[in-house]
Amino acid sequence: MATATQALRGPGAERRGRMLTLRRRRDERTGRTPRYDLIRRKRPLAGVTCLFSLLAFAQGLVWNTWGPIQNSARQAYHFSSWDIALLVLWGPIGFLPCFAFMWLMDKRGLRITVLLTSFLMVLGTGLRCIPLSDLMLKRRLIHAGQLLNGLAGPTVMNAAPFLSTTWFSADERATATAIASMLSYLGGACAFLVGPLLVPAPNGTAPLLAAESSRAHIEDRIDTVLYTEFGAVCLIFAATLAYFPPRPPFPPSVAAASQRLSYRRSFCRLLSNLRFLMIALAYAIPLGVFAGWSGVLDLILTPVHVSQVDAGWIGFWSIVGGCVVGIAMARFADFIRGMLKLILLLLFSGATLSSTWFTLTCLNSITYLPLNTVTLYASCILLGVFLNSSVPIFFELFVETVYPVPEGITCGVVTFLSNMFMGVLLFFLTFYHTELSWFNWCLPGSCLLGLLLIVCFRESYDRLYLDVVVSV
Numbered sequence: 001m002a003t004a005t006q007a008l009r010g011p012g013a014e015r016r017g018r019m020l021t022l023r024r025r026r027d028e029r030t031g032r033t034p035r036y037d038l039i040r041r042k043r044p045l046a047g048v049t050c051l052f053s054l055l056a057f058a059q060g061l062v063w064n065t066w067g068p069i070q071n072s073a074r075q076a077y078h079f080s081s082w083d084i085a086l087l088v089l090w091g092p093i094g095f096l097p098c099f100a101f102m103w104l105m106d107k108r109g110l111r112i113t114v115l116l117t118s119f120l121m122v123l124g125t126g127l128r129c130i131p132l133s134d135l136m137l138k139r140r141l142i143h144a145g146q147l148l149n150g151l152a153g154p155t156v157m158n159a160a161p162f163l164s165t166t167w168f169s170a171d172e173r174a175t176a177t178a179i180a181s182m183l184s185y186l187g188g189a190c191a192f193l194v195g196p197l198l199v200p201a202p203n204g205t206a207p208l209l210a211a212e213s214s215r216a217h218i219e220d221r222i223d224t225v226l227y228t229e230f231g232a233v234c235l236i237f238a239a240t241l242a243y244f245p246p247r248p249p250f251p252p253s254v255a256a257a258s259q260r261l262s263y264r265r266s267f268c269r270l271l272s273n274l275r276f277l278m279i280a281l282a283y284a285i286p287l288g289v290f291a292g293w294s295g296v297l298d299l300i301l302t303p304v305h306v307s308q309v310d311a312g313w314i315g316f317w318s319i320v321g322g323c324v325v326g327i328a329m330a331r332f333a334d335f336i337r338g339m340l341k342l343i344l345l346l347l348f349s350g351a352t353l354s355s356t357w358f359t360l361t362c363l364n365s366i367t368y369l370p371l372n373t374v375t376l377y378a379s380c381i382l383l384g385v386f387l388n389s390s391v392p393i394f395f396e397l398f399v400e401t402v403y404p405v406p407e408g409i410t411c412g413v414v415t416f417l418s419n420m421f422m423g424v425l426l427f428f429l430t431f432y433h434t435e436l437s438w439f440n441w442c443l444p445g446s447c448l449l450g451l452l453l454i455v456c457f458r459e460s461y462d463r464l465y466l467d468v469v470v471s472v
Contacts, residue, residue: 094150
């Protein structure tokens with residue numbers, strides 16, 4: 001109660017929260033449609049959510065461009081395994097200035113931050129499209145473009161709870177968070193589908209002249225993908241520049257109208273909260289490992305004789321399933337409030353079992369488990385469903401646990417930790433990429449650790465208390 005009450009303190013915050021409460025009580029007594037609802041219907045919710053979701057989708061698509069077509073990229077641009085791992089690694093490296101973006105969001109609002117993010121993506125995708133005959137310079141520009149796209153990651157990964165609190169009421173927040181955050185994963189999933197379908201796999205048995213012709217054809221198809229992604233990002237940037245409101249005309253809830261802690265006090269609160277650190281590690285370790293594993297899924301499945309196209313379909317359906325289930329779980333959490341920990345326990349139990357199944361299947365020479373397309377599809381898709389669908393549930397639980405810390409700062413810290421673990425894992429992959437069984441074992445180990453941390457976590461709902469109890 002103390003935390004929720006403190007959130008209303010500050011210049012103007014108490015007055016705004018009291019006015020919102022009095023208006024709701026008056027409308028309930030008179031039986032008329034609340035003024036809040038009339039205003040909220042006029043708000044451009046669909047436009048704001050759609051633009052942000054498209055931006056997140058494009059960022060995930062660009063980040064995962066190279067992993068699904070790594071065999072083709074090797075022949076077209078003479079990429080090595082180190083290059084492929086580094087192209088994926090630029091995503092977590094782009095999170096190093098994460099807190100600068102969170103400060104910008106806290107001080108200047110979502111519009112300025114989204115415009116800067118989309119502009120970085122325009123520059124990044126544009127660099128990759130510059131036609132050059134020098135392959136060395138071309139590879140450097142591709143790496144630079146991936147880094148600029150990685151710098152857009154902090155906003156698209158962290159701003160979903162900030163957007164949902166700013167624009168949506170308490171009974172819609174989890175769903176809005178799920179939609180805004182899951183679209184980035186869906187973009188990465190579509191890269192598994194678009195890349196292998198548009199870019200042909202190399203033919204290693206062709207004679208020299210045919211191989212050169214195949215290399216030129218592959219390079220042309222890769223250029224088509226890069227130009228298409230550049231055009232899509234430019235359209236999103238133009239739409240954002242023309243229309244993206246900084247805030248709604250009226251706060252949708254008491255929590256949205258209340259004042260938050262300062263930037264410095266927020267970090268002190270987060271770092272001194274043991275419960276937050278516990279649940280943050282439960283998110284960061286398994287999700288970071290899974291993100292790195294997904295980014296090089298083709299590299300992992302190649303030793304077990306899985307084609308580039310099959311690896312793309314496996315990655316696609318695993319992430320799409322997680323997006324669908326994640327939105328459904330978030331909608332369920334909006335109806336049944338106070339059940340976030342139970343949902344996470346169920347999801348991580350399934351993730352631990354499915355990741356163990358996949359790892360043991362890849363060791364079929366020792367475990368004698370059947371290794372075929374059905375088992376690989378089933379285990380990978382289940383793993384993606386359980387882990388990806390937990391992301392919006394985690395985000396809502398983070399904000400509830402440390403409220404009134406601003407949503408952007410809270411999620412910025414946990415996604416920074418997740419990308420740090422992902423970066424460390426991919427860093428080791430650049431040195432130990434000849435034998436990848438150790439990489440597969442990281443999956444069940446991280447999921448089991450996350451499950452144990454969730455079991456020990458004691459949940460609380462300070463923001464929900466403010467909206468449901470204080471506003472009544």
